[in-house]
Amino acid sequence: MPVNPLKVILPISLALSLLLPLAASADEQPNLILMMADDLGYRDLACYGSEKHKTPVLDNLAKDGMRLTGFYAGATVCTPSRMALLTGAYPPRLGWSGGVVGYGIKTVNGLAPGALTMGEVFKAAGYATALIGKWHLGDSAELQPMKQGFDTTYYINKSNNQTKQLWRGEKLEADPFNNSRLSEQFADEAVKFIKANRERPFFLYLPFTAPHFPAQAHPDWKGKSANAAYGDVVEELDARVGEILESLKTLDLEKKTIVVFLSDNGPEPGQKKWASALPYRGLKWSSMEGGTRVPCILRWPGVIPAGGQSNKLATAIDLLPTLANACGIELKEPAKAAPKIDGLNLWETFTGKSTSHPRKDLIYWQGWAVPQAIRVGDWKLYFDHVKEVAGSAKGPVLIDLSKDPAEEKDLSAEHPDKVKEMLALARTRLKDIEANTIELGGPPVAKKAARKGSRWLK
Numbered sequence: 001m002p003v004n005p006l007k008v009i010l011p012i013s014l015a016l017s018l019l020l021p022l023a024a025s026a027d028e029q030p031n032l033i034l035m036m037a038d039d040l041g042y043r044d045l046a047c048y049g050s051e052k053h054k055t056p057v058l059d060n061l062a063k064d065g066m067r068l069t070g071f072y073a074g075a076t077v078c079t080p081s082r083m084a085l086l087t088g089a090y091p092p093r094l095g096w097s098g099g100v101v102g103y104g105i106k107t108v109n110g111l112a113p114g115a116l117t118m119g120e121v122f123k124a125a126g127y128a129t130a131l132i133g134k135w136h137l138g139d140s141a142e143l144q145p146m147k148q149g150f151d152t153t154y155y156i157n158k159s160n161n162q163t164k165q166l167w168r169g170e171k172l173e174a175d176p177f178n179n180s181r182l183s184e185q186f187a188d189e190a191v192k193f194i195k196a197n198r199e200r201p202f203f204l205y206l207p208f209t210a211p212h213f214p215a216q217a218h219p220d221w222k223g224k225s226a227n228a229a230y231g232d233v234v235e236e237l238d239a240r241v242g243e244i245l246e247s248l249k250t251l252d253l254e255k256k257t258i259v260v261f262l263s264d265n266g267p268e269p270g271q272k273k274w275a276s277a278l279p280y281r282g283l284k285w286s287s288m289e290g291g292t293r294v295p296c297i298l299r300w301p302g303v304i305p306a307g308g309q310s311n312k313l314a315t316a317i318d319l320l321p322t323l324a325n326a327c328g329i330e331l332k333e334p335a336k337a338a339p340k341i342d343g344l345n346l347w348e349t350f351t352g353k354s355t356s357h358p359r360k361d362l363i364y365w366q367g368w369a370v371p372q373a374i375r376v377g378d379w380k381l382y383f384d385h386v387k388e389v390a391g392s393a394k395g396p397v398l399i400d401l402s403k404d405p406a407e408e409k410d411l412s413a414e415h416p417d418k419v420k421e422m423l424a425l426a427r428t429r430l431k432d433i434e435a436n437t438i439e440l441g442g443p444p445v446a447k448k449a450a451r452k453g454s455r456w457l458k
Contacts, residue, residue: 038212040263043276057242065299066308074316088320088343095440098368109442110138119149122203133207187240230274263294285367317343378402
């Protein structure tokens with residue numbers, strides 16, 4: 001039977017020495033599969049409104065579990081998004097000051113070894129752990145996933161347009177890899193891992209490369225969609241998720257496994273002809289809604305109510321504390337080696353046990369780590385100039401996302417007290433983040449000038 005989730009006091013910082021497994025035995029601990037698409041837009045799945053893509057597997061996953069409509073990736077570009085997901089911390093706490101590994105961040109730098117990852121959390125609790133897919137958190141030996149809590153690894157170390165090397169642990173598996181076959185290979189390896197560890201609890205982190213550019217269709221899917229190669233790749237991705245879910249069913253692990261599917265950020269600008277984040281504006285790199293609001297689906301049969309939907313504010317940094325709690329792992333106050341966690345435990349929201357939702361606010365950065373906005377409830381305040389947001393060059397812009405998802409109407413003049421209150425909260429949040437950070441892993445990085453947003457925050 002699934003373990004009863006426990007109420008863990010969060011948010012807190014973490015230390016491996018203080019991670020305590022709460023489940024009575026390994027038999028009671030659920031498995032966890034965390035799947036992430038790359039650059040998949042909010043409206044790229046049929047269950048999120050796509051009229052171009054057929055995604056029956058993910059549509060059914062949503063019917064069997066919960067579909068989140070107020071969910072945000074950890075950042076608006078690849079590397080910091082993965083940092084946030086794995087550590088539960090806002091990326092600037094981890095030394096991120098803009099860009100991604102290989103573009104703005106040197107390949108010898110990345111996620112610091114001192115940062116506590118989800119892989120280490122679950123490994124310490126007795127789980128078999130695997131990273132299959134895209135890493136993008138540093139290329140050097142000390143920054144590899146094997147050093148961050150993942151026992152089984154099969155991965156590319158950057159985006160599929162930045163490298164042609166596929167690795168299995170420390171062994172170079174292919175050079176060059178076949179981009180059109182990566183989803184197939186990652187799914188095959190995932191099924192092998194599940195079969196090999198079916199007798200013990202496992203954590204599988206599966207960040208696919210699809211549909212990141214270049215979108216190159218697998219031969220069996222080429223020309224099958226109504227949306228060029230991009231659609232072909234999305235529809236294949238859906239089918240590969242189906243293969244993984246079918247393996248759970250075949251092995252009688254379906255009811256014992258939490259499955260999560262999300263995207264790492266919004267659509268790539270070069271793919272905007274085919275990808276969609278509607279009704280939201282903005283793309284990858286942008287602090288507008290389309291840059292970070294993404295699909296997220298959760299399923300645990302018998303625990304997460306089927307057919308559920310939540311528009312409550314949630315983000316990738318919440319997944320570490322939430323899923324650790326669901327798996328009976330208590331996160332305790334740490335030593336100072338790891339950054340403070342910003343994530344909150346949302347498990348009672350996802351299971352329908354509470355209407356008191358913990359997450360009240362969220363800070364947005366654009367892709368070069370400039371803080372630009374804060375959301376509180378349904379209100380979003382831009383405190384930096386964003387060229388697509390009318391009026392933001394003249395002063396703060398206040399948006400009511402519940403009525404204006406396209407972020408077109410400035411209500412700041414009508415709600416000056418709300419503007420003042422949100423500016424004060426943004427200052428408090430950013431001051432705390434600046435005061436509690438660690439350095440990037442790898443060689444020391446030259447300090448960049450502090451990016452504090454525009455004068456509207458000062």
